[in-house]
Amino acid sequence: MRNTLSVRTSSRTFKAVLGASLAGALLVSVVPSASAATGSVGGTCVKVGAKAKVGKIKVECKSVSGKKIWTDTKVYNVSISANAILGGKNNQTATWIQNYVIPQFELSNAEKGKQVNVSFTPAGIDDNQFKTQLALDLASKRGPDVMALDGFWVAEFAEAGYIKPLESVVGAKAVNAWEGWKQIPASVQGVMSYGGKNYGVPQGTDGRIIYFNKKLFADAGLPTNWQPKSWAELLTAANTIKTKTPSVMPLQLNAGDGMGEATAMQGFLNLLGGAGSLIYDGKTKKWTGNTKAVRDMLGFYDSVYNKDKVGNSDWQLLAGENGRNESFKAFAEGKLAMIIEGDYLWRGVINPVSGNFKMADRNTNVGFAMIPAQTAKSGVNGQSFMSMSGGSGYALNPNSANKSTAWELLQFINAKEPVSSFMAIGGAVRISQRQDVNTAVLKSDPCLKFVFEKAIPNTFFRPASVNYNAVSVLLQKATTSIVQGKSVAETAAAYETALKDLVGAANVASN
Amino acid sequence: MKSKTMKGSRAARPGNSVLGKGAATAFLSPSLIFIGIFLLIPAFWTLYLGLTDYKLVGIEALNPSFVGIDNFTKALNDPQFLSSLKLTIIYVLGSAIFGQALLGFILAWVLNELSPRIRNIVELIVIFAWIVPGSVVAFLWFAFFNNEEGTLNAILGVNIDWLLDYPMLSIIIFNIWRGTAFSMLLFSAAIASIPKSHIEVARVAGASKMQQLRNIVLPSARSYILTNLLLITLWTFNDFGPYLLTGGGPGGETQILPIFIYDSALRYLDFGYGSAIAAIMLFLNLVISLIVLRMSRKGKK
Structure with a gap:
């Protein structure tokens, strides 16, 4: 029901009360507390409350005679959007934007005498629906000034003209002058770039691993420092759990087009890579069609959901992201032994403080393993382990009425202190875009340390191609067919037919 | 003028219509305009879009081309x-x-x-x-x-x-x-x-x-x-x-x-x-x- 009955609010909780131009003096409140505009000309702004504690900051601009607060009487309105909502999806992002970014950014501008009013439009819907909504807004030349985008939407949005390279939105000089770039590794900058140009600033990156419940592993007589070295070993562990503890669901491997891109990132892309093939070969410029790697990948799905029945088929077939949420819930409740997920699971979903499926014993009971290739050294580049990385970031709306303020906001949210404060919310450390922040915080978190040290060296990014998303959907649908019981041969053939139709037969590799 | 038309039309089709053609058209035109704006134009627009490869994202969003009955x-x-x-x-x-x-x-x-x-x-x-x-x-x-x-x-x-x-x-x-x-x-x-x-x-x-x-x-x-x-x-x-x-x-x-x-x-x-x-x-x-x-x-x- 989550996807269909989700509520989309657009309240503007934080509103500066302004009376400067007429009264010449005022009191600004950027937190929801009451405020009033009184006093004579001039003033100064102070922060009340501890800076480190997000949500406790209160800004007051008190009038002091003799000095004007606002050197500029214009009010700069900028909006920021993300698929995040307090208490729900991406709670960390919503908390950060509402309680840190908005008050701090408004304050830093108030101190410079500039009246900035930032509004945030929260959303807690399926990513696909969020993308549609954003694309429709942008197509009609509206939409937020600063927007969160998933990295793999950048190509499609750029080709459609909805977003433009930063240098053409605010000028190359302004973009190059930012100190932040040298803190962001080139590979991570790639998350938000297309055709060699930066369309936004990434918010960091992530990696994929297998999470397992140590207690359930011990119950089934499996080692708690488990690391499978092949798909066969992964299946063996799953079958052991199935036999020894029948009430436990052994494995969640995302499948089906309902979950959308989650099926690609946590599912078939890792398997394809493990079978020695990427979805798109950048050298031959061909998409992977009905190849042995694709058939092996589908074959593994067939083993998990049909032959060995070590996964829950129903979850994969539920509408929207409901199935993925079911798997989260089961893992958090200790009813699912293994789940292949990104570090998002650890920091966002089962986080005992701020997650939406809190797992009280997360820190003691969850183990990590790398995703094995089909067999040792069978993966792309002869790798024995696989991971996929994605990441999101923020881009500017080329039709923004306040481009320079929007660019200031974008720099602000990627500065060292705001990025560190983002990490501090709910103890949810993640691999940030900034190296200076990563070196300081990652070592404190066992999971992020594991992802950073073990998964990231083996990781791949999705091709920055305008066709990627449509090809991904075809493979998602192929996994749906497998879960529904169709044969691997039949499914792979149907996939290739649809792929040729999409990208042209000349651009498809098969063997 | 109006009454004349009404009389004329009544004479032409006795016992059938109370209003003349002109008056009837005048009464109907607001609803016809609304039907035109909110029903016919969108319908033809849909038909037109169906003849293109327009997509919401990607290159076809910027430059949709006509693909006939594809x-x-x-x-x-x-x-x-x-x-x-x-x-x-x-x-x-x-x-x-x-x-x-x-x-x-x-x-x-x-x-x-x-x-x-x-x-x-x-x-x-x-x-x-x-x-x-x-x-x-x-x-x-x-x-x-x-x-x-x-x-x-x-x-x-x-x-x-x-x-x-x-x-x-x-x-x-x-x-x-x-x-x-x-x-x-x-x-x-x-x-x-x-x-x-x-x-x-x-x-x-x-x-x-x-x-x-x-x-x-x-x-x-x-x-x-x-x-x-x-x-x-x-x-x-x-x-x-x-x-x-x-x-x-x-x-x-x-x-x-x-x-x-x-x-x-x-x-x-x-x-x-x-x-x-x-x-x-x-x-x-x-x-x-x-x-x-x-x-x-x-x-x-």
Whole structure:
């Protein structure tokens, strides 16, 4: 029901009360507390409350005679959007934007005498629906000034003209002058770039691993420092759990087009890579069609959901992201032994403080393993382990009425202190875009340390191609067919037919 | 000037029209303008989009090109479209024709025999299902069908995931529950409009209930039945409600045409293809309307 009955609010909780131009003096409140505009000309702004504690900051601009607060009487309105909502999806992002970014950014501008009013439009819907909504807004030349985008939407949005390279939105000089770039590794900058140009600033990156419940592993007589070295070993562990503890669901491997891109990132892309093939070969410029790697990948799905029945088929077939949420819930409740997920699971979903499926014993009971290739050294580049990385970031709306303020906001949210404060919310450390922040915080978190040290060296990014998303959907649908019981041969053939139709037969590799 | 035209037209077609052609056109023009703006232009726009490869994202968003009837031929060869069409027909036959119309008629017929007080109470309950917002109804049914804490499983004492194991049956039951009120109201009005004396005479002549139904009620209610069938067929054909329950799943098993269009256009952002299918649906709507209108005309003759 989550996807269909989700509520989309657009309240503007934080509103500066302004009376400067007429009264010449005022009191600004950027937190929801009451405020009033009184006093004579001039003033100064102070922060009340501890800076480190997000949500406790209160800004007051008190009038002091003799000095004007606002050197500029214009009010700069900028909006920021993300698929995040307090208490729900991406709670960390919503908390950060509402309680840190908005008050701090408004304050830093108030101190410079500039009246900035930032509004945030929260959303807690399926990513696909969020993308549609954003694309429709942008197509009609509206939409937020600063927007969160998933990295793999950048190509499609750029080709459609909805977003433009930063240098053409605010000028190359302004973009190059930012100190932040040298803190962001080139590979991570790639998350938000297309055709060699930066369309936004990434918010960091992530990696994929297998999470397992140590207690359930011990119950089934499996080692708690488990690391499978092949798909066969992964299946063996799953079958052991199935036999020894029948009430436990052994494995969640995302499948089906309902979950959308989650099926690609946590599912078939890792398997394809493990079978020695990427979805798109950048050298031959061909998409992977009905190849042995694709058939092996589908074959593994067939083993998990049909032959060995070590996964829950129903979850994969539920509408929207409901199935993925079911798997989260089961893992958090200790009813699912293994789940292949990104570090998002650890920091966002089962986080005992701020997650939406809190797992009280997360820190003691969850183990990590790398995703094995089909067999040792069978993966792309002869790798024995696989991971996929994605990441999101923020881009500017080329039709923004306040481009320079929007660019200031974008720099602000990627500065060292705001990025560190983002990490501090709910103890949810993640691999940030900034190296200076990563070196300081990652070592404190066992999971992020594991992802950073073990998964990231083996990781791949999705091709920055305008066709990627449509090809991904075809493979998602192929996994749906497998879960529904169709044969691997039949499914792979149907996939290739649809792929040729999409990208042209000349651009498809098969063997 | 005006009165002259009116007189003139009255003279030309005596006893037929009260208004002249000019006045009639003047009265009609506001509604025609609205129909033009909100119905005809979008319809032709849809048809036009269906002839392009316009997408919401990617290069085709910026520079859509004209692809002729490619989208239409693609649809007619697309197994997903054909299965969608089949599912839609099953959905319409099951929930509208056999469900809503039949159940609505039975309810109206039975209620007619009961005391007005009971009739009012039952009618109120049935109409309630009709007036509650669709999203609320979907939520209620989601809870009803749920396999873990669902009402239906609790009543039957079983553990079945209805929306996954019997998705089509579930949405048909959902739509029957939701839409029966309309048919019931229309048929109640139809039965009430039959002069009591006709039924009385038949009864005195010894006609059984079934004979009364066949020989008096059904012929008298014929035009109501056809109107009802036309309306509920079109509504159900275009119904998006099941999306709230199943999202078209599992694996496309309830992907009726409106959901297929939604998925094509708004989920996979292929507006050209979505529009082409919408245009095909528009055409099928016209065909359904024409068939029913012809049936009712035959009936009048």
